[in-house]
Amino acid sequence: MSRYTIALNNHYQSRRRLHAVTWAEVQSGPPHALSWTMTCKVEGEVISTATANQKGVAKEEAARIACERLGIN
Template identity: 40%
Template sequence: MSGEHKRMQLNNLLQRSYGTHALTWATNQTGPQHSTPWTAVAYINGVEYGRGSGWTQGDAKEQAAGLAYPALYHQIYNRYP
């Protein structure tokens, strides 16, 4: 899986299997904006599939998507990508 496009790959898998509204994000940053990392959680149909952190919101979502994608893929196809 490409390191730059994990969210896109997750979205593509979701569109084929669950539709476009299955994925929701929860993002959080605590502390000063200039020095606190973001946390992002990927929820699919209300179930947490991946959690990541990074210095930007996008980085945190990429990391969470990188964990969510293989878990969802395994659930759908009963094997890992």
């Protein structure tokens, strides 16, 4: 986990909403050039989506967008 993913998780854990944040992942493209799309959901509502060549990078970008939209530092 990276900075924004941790910030998002900590925000909800501190409010005792441990399972509020969930992730959906989709991979696409040929095996030698996979693309990952990660979707961040908070209490079932889609907050952000990001796509990158690496799963972790896509997740961190989706977390960054989510933090920005939700006002989480």
